[in-house]
Amino acid sequence: MYSATCEAPVNMALVKYWGKRNEELILPINDSISMTLDANEMSAKTTVAASESFKQNRMWLNGEVVPFEDNARLMRCLEGVQRLALANGGLKFPLSWKLHIASYNNFPTAAGLASSAAGYACLVYTLARLYEIPMNEQLTTIARQGSGSACRSLHGGFVQWHRGIADDGSDSIAEQLVTAEHWPNMHMLILVVNDARKKTGSTKGMQSAVETSTLIQHRATTIVPQRIKELRTAIQARDFKTFAELTMRDSNQLHAIALDTYPPCVYMNEVSHAIVNFVHDYNESVGEVKAAYTFDAGPNGCLYVLAENVAPLLAAIQVAFPNDAQQSVEYLKGIPVPPVELKKM
């Protein structure tokens, strides 16, 4: 028997991916940029074992059986990595050996907390380790076919997913812009508003947006290309003010598109909107942009803040949102690290 165990972190988008031009290959209509978090805080951990004695491929997610062979996205990831393994040659065991895969998330699944990103990134990375394929660009195109945002979790630091132009998706890859060390005092706070499973998942939500929103094409062709340029420059220059404004505007635009979808998709709730107002009021009261928010396809807020501003911001959050059954605040460090291998036999 051969096995590998790896851990891959969640990433949080600053310029959002929302909309596909090819549903099967998961090709986006626009580029996106994200920051990868510290795997200790929010990550998926996956073990893959291969044995001659296994009768079929099997998978467990958080201890529950997942129908692996019926899941087109999982199978595409497996076949993608196996194709690369064949091309690499020198296999230690035949590709016909079946696999047992066990994966765990250390945070709520599908509550708009990017669980699929970490999950698929971890699956592809662990399979690559099992078949002894070194980290390379092609792995990001395979993880992308599990879940679009997963391709960005194969790198640490700040990462850009290029939409690409090729019909086969070969140039729709994730590229690391800078490592975590470039901006080590960048931190993130997650405000957990609700960890229930979301009503309309990202896949469905963005599909309806592409079909019905009259704003989404303008976003994809005109707004995002400019925003990507500006955000890249702000990250290079560690310009927090510009970084924060671009991030907040892009989150707001994602949710404007969601509302322009017909019927509308409502991801943020009253508490989410209260967080938005809180951040703008806070920045105004301190006379400087010291915090930024972003919301994915769910009500939970993510705040970006520099390390030296975490304590005063947390104090203000605790006054504005005293802990009750409605919401709690979790503090997650944004030390962006890539996936790591934990052990291999």
Ligand code: DP6
């Ligand atoms: C709002 O990657 O979950 O988090 O490709 O259909 O699996 P699929 O969607 P997914 O969508 C993520 C959307 C987002 C924005 C982002 O991460 O860029």
